[in-house]
Amino acid sequence: MIRSDFRQAQRVVVKIGSSLLTDGGRGLNKQAIAGWVAQMAALRQLGVDVVLVSSGSVAEGMSRLKLKNRPKTLHELQAAASVGQMGLVRRFENEFQQHELLAAQVLLTHDDLSDRQRYLNARSTLLTLLGFGVVPVINENDAVATEEIRFGDNDTLGALVANLVEADLLILLTDQTGLFDANPSLYPDAKLISSVSVNDKLLDEVAGESISGLGRGGMFTKVRAARLAARSGAATVIVSGSIEDVIKRVFQGEELGSYLIPNLAPLVARKQWLAGQLQLKGTVTLDDGAVRILQAAGKSLLAVGVKAVQGKFKRGDLVSCRDQNGVEIARGLINYGAEDAAKIAGRPSGEFQALLGYADEDELIHRDNLVLI
Ligand SMILES: Nc1ncnc2c1ncn2[C@@H]1O[C@H](COP(=O)(O)OP(=O)(O)O)[C@@H](O)[C@H]1O
């Protein structure tokens, strides 16, 4: 993907870092926030889905609680984040309202994204919000996160969200022009890297830590995030949030900041990731019609084409799809647990409500979550 392809992006994740949002620790930078929201609203006008990952809860909490330094203990950090998150979402809600857009607060923990079932739930919620034209505003769920499950930083969260919603583009807004060949806060002669492959080893040498005391990860976590985002094929741009109209201009392909080029196209990347990652938890046997449709047309698997269900699996687990001779045709993440899948096997989705007492997705396995063997 070259920069001019960004214009074709259907879905963009914008991540705004603490150091930028809070204007060097002096509370939320309202004017800047209004500017970014206006640009995101302009993308929505073009029909682009926008997801915002915003840091700043701790920094805003510090300002509201009049704390001079970032708290050291986990419970103080969590308390500061809880106070600050209020200010953060209020600000975003007001700003999006100015553009007649609804925002939704989504707080996630690492657990939500590593547990398959919760991963699918988070994914469905976000996709539904996007379907309603709402802009999800995401942060880490700091109040319940503990040391082990905390995201070290929101760059990682941004990348995981980009994976989750299969974004084409992840824009990491920060306080530097982009990624430099050395930390520019320490080396004034450092040069901006305009574009580089995510796999380039050079990145491991240049990306240093944050020294601002507000943001945490520095460029190290941004590079790691770009690599993570590339696993689902997303392109990442690390760029200064202070440049005028930066989101719009990056989207239009202007050469701003640092473009970390993904090595695979989104669908290929996602399917490779799916194929490599998970343990098989069960099997569904398909009728001939379903086998044909999966193989020829790359469609989703519907319950109506399933003859039998084996194994103990939960919603979100990986199952094998076989033909009636036991030959594996595909693998995918199933939307219903084993018991419910057995109940709806062979039945059209219109009957799910009556059979199960609820109806989630129409598809048993969505085509995006399916890899042909
Ligand atoms: N090679 C580099 N190029 C640019 N900035 C770097 C580099 N290495 C380290 N940094 C540091 O990373 C900081 C940005 O990261 P961070 O403070 O975590 O911001 P954010 O809150 O936006 O996530 C910069 O201010 C800079 O001090």
Ligand SMILES: N[C@@H](CCC(=O)OP(=O)(O)O)C(=O)O
């Ligand atoms: N979730 C917390 C911490 C996240 C954080 O500081 O991230 P970042 O600014 O991207 O390094 C917050 O909103 O303050």
